[in-house]
Amino acid sequence: MAAVTTWTGREANALRQALRLSVTGFAEHLGAARRTVAKWSSQGEKVQLRADMQAALDTVLARAAPDVLERFEALQKRSTSGALADAARPPAATNADTAKDEPGSDSDGDVQRRKFLQGATASGMAALPGVTPLLDALVSLPMAHGADPVALPVRQFARDVAAAKAAYQACRYEQVLGSLTTLLPALTPTRAEAEGDQRIRADALTSDLYHVVGSVLLKVGDRGMALVAAEKSAQAGAASQDPVAMATSARIMTHALMSNGHTKQARSLAENAASVLERDTRLTSADEVAVYGALLLRGAIAAARSDDRDSAQTMIDEATRAATRLGYDGNDRWTGFGATNVLLHQVNIALTLGDAGTAIALARQVPLDKIRLAERKASLFVDVARAYTQWGRYEHGLNALRIAYEVAPEELRCRPAVQRIAGDLAALSRGHVRTAVVEFAHHVGIPV
Template structure:
């Protein structure tokens, strides 16, 4: 592999993740201050490292195993993949994706990204997932050795709904297997539909790509999640359904955030929510739910941008929408309602560095009203992060155990959970550290 010419925070953070080290462990390994390594993670390309630290990182990379070097290269590529979008207009006909390193990747006329340029190595606990690789193949390079078979519209709708249900239940291996067969059926099914049915299919295609992007974000493939989000946006735009277009903006907002574009994500969420309000007057429960869910996405993006006032304003408006809806539901697959707003308040407090506030808010969440396993497990993961930041390590471990009981695949698949377990393994001592390592082994994650 080629040497790194100039180390920025982005490359340094990619090397830390490739080594599967916590911030504290990496700082100790390099002999650097923990706050310095944390700054590399948060400021990324904005930080250019000192000459002595550049030399230290050169040495660490040169001595790394082949597996670590391959993970490092994949993470550097994934960290720069992504198209910057000028909200609120999203690209639906652009034939290129511009990456942060200045390179341009072509998209074929049918929308397929050239596979060899953008496929990234997705792993869970160090083991490649064939199902993820198959999904990426289906997303960017439809199979040529077999003829995909069209499905009746009712069956396609049923299969997309099943994928959504599996995702929200954290059955990720199952949803991956379903998506691998569902994606190639999209174009043949489109060819068999026309008129009003074609518009319905385009709306379903938007939902299909939405769940593809969501599951790719779960397993840490941020660049390809953005590709799926762009497909969702394109299909929704063709359908001309305002609720579909707003729903697709949710996954685009999430993908932009994950690729480091929080400001664009916040603007997109706000603009899309306002467009939906204007076009529908929020006359249906679907419209209200998607409107509120968009505001919650925007609030998270604002928090990641350290914009407290904007985050609070969007939270308050989402809370008003939840009151208007009047129940905790799952309209248009949003899981939106008053309880969902509270879950986002927990996450946003944590994002803003207020771990104590996040824990206090979490204590008021009515767990019996959280119907979706994905949302309940995510709450416990947030609590685990908060307790770890707060120095209450045993409480953090207990929260991870709770998340695992609710949704084992959520804990096993998410890189964020692996980072928490890794931090706990480094920060704890004695019986707590032993318990952390035992849990990680049982859960199938690397600590």
């Protein structure tokens, strides 16, 4: 395939789509600002890229796998207007868009998101079967197939939400997508028919369900729509007036804000939500302690992403006290919280701060037999792979990815972050190690 003579926004966007990356993911891959990549997508041929970006894209294209090159060439042949530009526009996911809406309701913001989804579907953004129907359900688009949604008894609704949570923590993401696509349309009739305490319970469950939606969307790299789901989780949590439900929804909101680059807001939200939960409940139950500790861990990661080591350590220390108070490694209110979970977050924080050696040292202290959730164990080995890659120990990084794959195959196939690690290993390693990396990536289904 001939090289690109001059990169405009059109060619850059085609390469992004061929790589199956979001605007944010592509920006991170290139080391460019997100607004710059968004400008390429929106202006197409009207914008010609700077020389340094031309060179960076030349390198990415030269390293692309055959299937990526094939998609890139096909996209190049398509019309230069319409779908390519529309597909790349981010959803208008702001608090102002959704604050006035009931959970699951429609709004002008949702209409804008519908337009986004129409383009996103065409662009191939949804890497997993079931992502597009989930996005349709999230913004209340009509389902392509199936009967009109009916209300569920709250008891059954609770069982179904718990099953979705459990499947997510087991890294069975295709199963999660299928169940969420069925459950989301049932939210409105279920809440409408529930009364009194049942309505409060339905609202809390709705908050939990949107928490799962946001979590799985973050896994597949759709950060903008994950923020939409997090906002809906927060609305439902507030409607329930359950302090634990509200604090739990703050966890996914913190995560979504961080993933969209709003680290300061994320840290502030986590700190404030933990403080409110402690004030309102006095942390008298295991659920309250676990959610409190999990919020502090999320806030510590946000502080680390802002390079605020002192604040990160302060929150880790308080989370450690909460874990001691809890007294065991559990999964209360789906947090997976406990002393082992604190240590897992310390590994991630050290890595975030650029301390790869410290991250490896901490990872060696983790008692693997106490990690009962596949998602947490796989994430640990992904972090270890990233640390070894940063450290220049590429064969060790590959071995960590192999272990993560044994624990949770879908975790590796779904996560753009894992794909970037594999790509870095393939680009940086040499000889038999590089050959092994490429063979592993092809076996797993990761383009390198």
